[in-house]
Amino acid sequence: MTKDPYAIFSDFVARKKLKMTPQRRQILDVFLAEEGHVTSEELYQKVKRDASSIGQATVYRTLKLLADSGLAKAVEFGDGAMRYEILYGQTHHDHLICEECGVNVEVVDPAIERLQEEVARRHGFALTGHKLYLYGLCPDCQKKRAGGL
Amino acid sequence: MTKDPYAIFSDFVARKKLKMTPQRRQILDVFLAEEGHVTSEELYQKVKRDASSIGQATVYRTLKLLADSGLAKAVEFGDGAMRYEILYGQTHHDHLICEECGVNVEVVDPAIERLQEEVARRHGFALTGHKLYLYGLCPDCQKKRAGGL
DNA sequence: TTCGATGCAAAGGTTTTGCAGCGCA
């Protein structure tokens, strides 16, 4: 049986000789309830709704911890800010982003994954992770553009 | 016959009804002489060596133009700053990055490229570009780690 | 009791913007 996210985080915190605090618990809560890709700022706003005394810095610090623990993954979409998505219980995926409207589709292709492993091996690297962003025009924006801008 | 970078940029500038200036010419010069992945700051330092009156802002603005024109490509390695690499006359490649020492190998795999096209098409997207970063341990760092940290 | 965590505000680093003057087309 798989451990739930809270157990994973507790274990991680204990292993690193860190401490479990109400703030961390609550940020984790809000983060898990989230879907998609949040910035620290967005998460901070939502966290503040119930616990108005939590600080920005704590959210930044906690998101880093979550990424370290393996529960979260940092992704960059090119707007200035770092975004985090849930890793727990999610199948791995990459991102297909519309350059016009910004819509973001999660995609996965096992064959690509396999080839990445192979490319790394070919160069003697031990692959630990990857980030793949595909940019293009979504069907809607293609239509709009064809239909006379 | 292929147009040289200067012609490409002139054309681009003309097409967009912009203007060719000494500053732009010079930033392009320095950029083309560069290899690897420069930040705006790095380029600014080098440009200032011969033309000490060029401003930071102009370098930022010009690098964006170069990216628009297709001569440069923006890449992010995760340190805070945006980096640009030359696209002209280079074969397309992706990046294989060592998480330990930061060494950066340029790699290419036609099969992956082809599969990306297909994934995009499967979702109705018209693919215009992509960014693939592979993270891992380079051969040297694997050895060091095996050899007792 | 100890040492990590927190909140706040200040500092840091990168990129953008406002503006008056300049100069390419």
Next chain:
DNA sequence: TGCGCTGCAAAACCTTTGCATCGAA
């Protein structure tokens, strides 16, 4: 000649850090 471009400095962002205090283990 007009409008885009430039340099400068200020502003705008996102993120990190210093510090006194608090609190989990």
